[in-house]
Amino acid sequence: MIDAARLTEIRAREPELIGRAWHKRARRPVHRDDGRLLIVAADHPARGALAVRDDNAAMASRTGLLDRLATALSRPGVDGVLGTPDLLDDLALMGALDDRIVIGSMNRGGLHGSVFELDDRFTAYTAEAIAAQGLDGGKTLTRICLDDPGSLRTLASTAAAVTSLAEHSLMAMIEPFLTVRHEGRVRNLLDPDSVIKSIHIASGLGATSAYTWLKLPVVDELARVLDATTMPTLLLGGDPPGDPHDTYASWDAAMALPAVRGLVVGRTLLYPPGDDVAAAVDIAADLVHGSSR
Template structure:
């Protein structure tokens, strides 16, 4: 079994010394159950921004340029209950597969490359956090919307609290049960 990389330096070393470790980790990952019912929701953390050259967050033009910081923020976001997976470029997915799983899951993280996605524009937390959550809540009321795909707003919130931002977004998927 491929050892997972507990630190970023171990990750770099593992990728350099055992490139086959990515394929081994991918073969072991689990898949989430399919969305089969109208009430089922999906929470995906979007991290495809660097691959598209979209590095700015608010007034910080290179906020997402530090790959190691991005990976740490992704691991934190993926550790939150209710998060189903991540949308990212193949190299970021590879790095995530080689990281230890979030503590609450006890299994490899659920990751998948998703090249095309629908986008709800105008929901930037940097501008107005409450307004963004309101737009997401409204979108989730539409019959064809099955979840959220959110990135910068959750990984780089204005107050810096990734955990709170992710937990708030997840709570929107379950109105009346454990959130707004």
Template sequence: MSFSSATFFPDALLHAIIDARVERPSLALNAAQHRKRRDKLTLDGRLNIIAADHPARFVSNVGTNLLGMADRRDYLARILRVLVSDGVDGVMASMDILEDLLLVDALRAEQDLTPLLENKVLIASLNRGGLAGAAWELDDPMTGPSPATCAQWNLDGAKTLLRVDINEPASLKTMMACAEAITACNALDLPMFLEPLPVAKTDKGYPVTKTAEAVARLAGVSSALGDSSRNLWLKLPYTEDFATVARSTTLPIVLLGGESAGNPKPFLEQLRTAMDSGYNVRGAMVGRNVLFPGNGDPGIIARAASAIIHDKLDAQAAFDGFASPLEAPDTLYPGGTR
């Protein structure tokens, strides 16, 4: 089933967001501070979170389309399409995207429309300075909001990335920055989602070493960062023998998605296998594989992932569910005149 971002997220809504940024710059903060939050992070011990922090770290490609995530209206439309799907717990994004989403809710409220972010989990990416392809790529400290800012904005958690190449001294600086961020989150009782990735330099950059041994060893290091692991979750890549990875920690694990394959079925199969690999594997925090499923509707793909995570369906049953239409509004902003 195809999806039209221009219909779902009309020009009137895009123009209203831009006007609000010019004329009412505090509108997003006000919406955040008055947002109704759920009582606890997870309702059933599991999480299905959409990841939307890629453009902030110089990653805009979807497959061979180098600017696949560079159209902000299309990107926001896909994120919101997923958020209105059944079983999607929330979104992890950079602050600018979270602010755009909060502005959508505030503008919809002015038209007496149902809020979209109420009881959803909002997690801020603390972002990173090691831009993809940069000469300083592994000198990768936080460049986004602080944990204190996350608390001020009434958010539900924070996320950061830790890439480690043991032959790159800059990895130590990044690891120390992550430890400090974890400690700061603990002082505010704020959940932290840490994405530790073992990498090794090649002539094409720093690809992730996706072996159970490499990921398990780094998970052991990551579990010990900061002053306490009490609020720490790990976001980990899928590997063969994922049970070895799951056994490396008692921390809850969510699976990341990686590059969009255009065909969501392999990702769903990996998700099901990972969920069966350990009691502490508790869901997914995935971006491109859900947001850009070829010509399909991202909301339906998100619902299939939810069926695996929350309803414990197998991948084939979830995949078969793609045929049923998604119950969602045709447009987020009916009657707009801008």
């Protein structure tokens, strides 16, 4: 298990060691031979989203989450991690980020279930901090609700982030959704036409698209959906409630599409049915990097 007491002691007495850990981190190219990526996502808690399937507090234990992340990042075929500064600083201190891609999650202000959920302000990484600490890119959650004025601020902030990351030659990973409020709850529209529209809106954000990647859900008619963009695309894993074998089958089919460059998966791998993190990660790694790809 993770030595949480040691992490707390460092934070209390020697916080400068966090910066040193980032400085000495062994980096790798974003792309290797097959050009595909498997990224483990762990930015959910910073938005107050702790649930996995029917367990509303599954991600509440920080030591438990760090232990699962360390296991995932130790597996062959895992290329990197996506997270907020609090988690990534711990992982850097643990030495778990060597030879891994690191993507910083930028906007976590749209707290899950809040009245301001769609005014998703940039409260975590900035492009400047991502560049200074040697991260490999930044990710934005860009939900577009036509009935909520907060979405305009999210769009403008996302555009600024895309421009700033590109100025540093860093990946800008946009996760777009058309979104609605229904009975006080936010719901992402996952029909093909809604996803296509979100792709076109997201693709036009920023002063250049040279470093823009998309993070998209696996939906029906995926080939038609991905025909909406020429940008490299990573598919998100979400928190599917059904049989994990069905999920793996859908990922496997999607890997054959030319726009798909890999997966960004969090809860599905970190909290899998049966709780065997290593086994779940190995399946995903084989789907992304298998010799037949």
